Amino acid sequence: MKQRINLLIAFSVVALIVLSTMQCYLVKTAYDYKVAEFHTQIKNEIAQITNNYSDIDSVLVAKKEALYTSLSENYIQGKNSKIEVKNKILENEYRSALTTQIQRKFERDLPNFKIDFAIVLNKFILYKNEKKADTIFSEKPFIQNKLYGNLASLNHAFLVRNYVGTTNGTFKNQNYNLLTEDSMYVSVVDWEMIILRRMAFVLVLSLLSILTLITLFVIALKALIKQKKVSDVKTDFINNITHELKTPLATLGISTKILEQKHIRENDENFNAIVNTISRQNNRLQNLIDQVMANSLAENELELKKRKSKPKIF
Numbered sequence: 015m016k017q018r019i020n021l022l023i024a025f026s027v028v029a030l031i032v033l034s035t036m037q038c039y040l041v042k043t044a045y046d047y048k049v050a051e052f053h054t055q056i057k058n059e060i061a062q063i064t065n066n067y068s069d070i071d072s073v074l075v076a077k078k079e080a081l082y083t084s085l086s087e088n089y090i091q092g093k094n095s096k097i098e099v100k101n102k103i104l105e106n107e108y109r110s111a112l113t114t115q116i117q118r119k120f121e122r123d124l125p126n127f128k129i130d131f132a133i134v135l136n137k138f139i140l141y142k143n144e145k146k147a148d149t150i151f152s153e154k155p156f157i158q159n160k161l162y163g164n165l166a167s168l169n170h171a172f173l174v175r176n177y178v179g180t181t182n183g184t185f186k187n188q189n190y191n192l193l194t195e196d197s198m199y200v201s202v203v204d205w206e207m208i209i210l211r212r213m214a215f216v217l218v219l220s221l222l223s224i225l226t227l228i229t230l231f232v233i234a235l236k237a238l239i240k241q242k243k244v245s246d247v248k249t250d251f252i253n254n255i256t257h258e259l260k261t262p263l264a265t266l267g268i269s270t271k272i273l274e275q276k277h278i279r280e281n282d283e284n285f286n287a288i289v290n291t292i293s294r295q296n297n298r299l300q301n302l303i304d305q306v307m308a309n310s311l312a313e314n315e316l317e318l319k320k321r322k323s324k325p326k327i328f
Contacts, residue, residue: 023235030231034224041213041220048209053172056127056202060174063123071115074108079181081106086140086192087185089150096150103135103151104159113162128203132163132171137195142188155197163199171199258302262295269295 064070085102088094094102120129136159138151153159157168165171181192202208210217269292278284 023238026231026234030227033227037220037224041216044213044216045209048213052202052205052209052212056129056172056200057174059124060120060198060200063119070119071112074112074115077108078106082138082181082192082194083183086181086183086190089140090142090185090188090190099138100135100151103138104161106161109162113164116162117164127208129200130163130165130171130203131174131198131200132157132160132165132168133177133196133198134159134168135161135194136176136197137193139193141191141193155199161196165199165201168199171201174198174200255302255306259299262299262302265295266292266299 081103085094085099089096089099116131116133120127120131134155134157135151136153136155137149140148140150142148155168155173157165175198177196177198179192179194179196181194183190183192269288272278272288273285278288
């Protein structure tokens with residue numbers, strides 16, 4: 015019985031752990047889905063604002079294109095190195111102004127979200143007279159290559175879109191094509207809380223499910239422990255009552271054997287002593303039977319007190 019209960023408890027613990035793990039996995043899957051859905055929503059809403067961040071301020075965009083043309087022609091003449099071209103692009107004079115323009119547009123058209131952003135330069139490549147491409151700059155997105163924006167890091171930001179621009183030009187009878195690529199990254203302030211609020215029902219339901227499982231496990235465990243205690247009490251009671259019954263029965267058996275002897279029956283004193291012994295043991299046996307009948311083994315109030323019994327000499 016004890017081994018069976020221990021196995022049942024072990025199985026219940028394993029089942030509880032498995033079910034809780036599955037519940038956590040489902041919550042994590044739902045969370046990842048909500049995050050992806052949120053990112054898609056932000057991308058779509060930003061796409062409705064502008065197809066290209068450069069159309070926000072035409073004057074600033076014109077300055078940017080003039081800078082890119084000037085840097086390309088200076089590079090073709092050998093006036094600027096690749097490092098100098100990159101530094102002048104990143105140190106553009108319209109950085110602050112364009113950042114303010116884009117931020118204001120986000121605040122006006124997306125009032126429900128506080129958005130931080132960064133537009134980083136990925137590529138700046140020249141193609142001259144169908145010669146091999148001259149890669150002046152090409153790197154993975156890094157915050158150090160930020161052109162505009164107020165993000166301090168890309169760690170918690172997500173990519174909204176890549177902007178690819180091409181420019182055709184002629185300088186001293188040399189035709190060239192300029193390919194540029196910028197990437198916009200955004201981060202919504204307190205986006206985790208937004209996701210959690212959207213998942214409130216799922217989180218509450220999952221929490222209640224786990225609490226229900228734990229509660230049912232505790233109740234079942236208490237019931238098993240209680241059943242084991244009752245079983246132990248019954249076993250102890252049966253062992254003790256068996257011992258108590260054996261003593262008067264043994265005495266009655268011995269006394270009956272003694273009474274079969276003729277000289278005992280002829281001796282009134284011995285005969286009366288044996289009869290009295292039989293009477294006492296009979297009363298004792300009757301009292302034990304009455305106690306068993308008066309107490310229900312299934313009741314919790316049944317208490318047994320163990321004590322060592324000394325053998326009686328009759």
